[in-house]
Amino acid sequence: MMLAPVRPTSLDDVVKVVKAANKWPPFAVSVRGHRHSINGQADTRMKCVVVEMGKGIKGPKVWEKEMYVDVWGGELWIDVLKATMEYGLAPMSWTDYLYLSVGGTLSNAGISGQTFNYGPQISNVF
Ligand SMILES: Cc1cc2nc3c(=O)[nH]c(=O)nc-3n(C[C@H](O)[C@H](O)[C@H](O)COP(=O)(O)OP(=O)(O)OC[C@H]3O[C@@H](n4cnc5c(N)ncnc54)[C@H](O)[C@@H]3O)c2cc1C
Structure with missing residues (x-):
């Protein structure tokens, strides 16, 4: 179950989410790419924050x-x-x-x- 989406613009944003997940109350962290997996692989049964990767800000x-x-x-x-x-x-x-x-x-x-x-x-x- 998604609590909230997060759209990071840097690696640091992802690090902050993961660190926050260990604080009280703890929550799961899930990651989404382009959402094409068909069996809910990017979801969790626990309450989770979904990191929506999106495109990079700098490009390849x-x-x-x-x-x-x-x-x-x-x-x-x-x-x-x-x-x-x-x-x-x-x-x-x-x-x-x-x-x-x-x-x-x-x-x-x-x-x-x-x-x-x-x-x-x-x-x-x-
Ligand atoms: C039309 C179509 C054609 C396809 N053709 C092929 C093919 O030729 N070869 C092949 O191998 N597969 C193929 N697939 C399957 C595809 O590789 C997988 O469904 C893939 O996971 C989809 O990528 P996505 O960006 O949509 O990921 P999502 O569906 O968003 O995520 C898939 C999984 O990856 C995890 N994930 C996503 N991003 C990250 C990240 N940055 N770090 C860690 N974990 C992450 C998610 O948590 C989830 O578990 C195809 C799928 C479709 C829909």
Whole structure:
């Protein structure tokens, strides 16, 4: 049951919510990406505050030479692709549908055709 949504604009906002959850009265913290999971995975049975990740405020940061990209957990894969394509790069592993959040697909591995060659998305992040 959702008590309230929180729309963080920084990592610090998320840290504050998690710390507050341990104070009295305690509450659960849930996270939502783009809300496409169909079995209520982003909900809890307990009273909870839902962190709605949304898009990052800065957008993906591409490290061209090192060939990686820094992204906010709520960023959509379509936007990650657009940002990397500007440098002639693309993530190694995909989902077929790209309007899913990075955090949301990593929570269930993230699979597609490239998984056979490069592993699921979760094997390509650090
Ligand atoms: C049309 C469609 C096509 C799909 N195609 C594929 C596919 O090709 N390959 C594939 O692997 N999957 C596919 N999926 C499944 C999809 O990967 C999952 O449903 C995914 O969880 C949805 O991402 P979301 O951003 O909507 O996450 P949500 O539904 O918002 O959240 C899903 C789970 O992730 C958790 N979560 C979300 N963000 C974070 C975060 N930042 N940190 C920690 N936990 C977080 C939530 O708490 C929840 O448990 C598809 C789904 C749809 C609807």
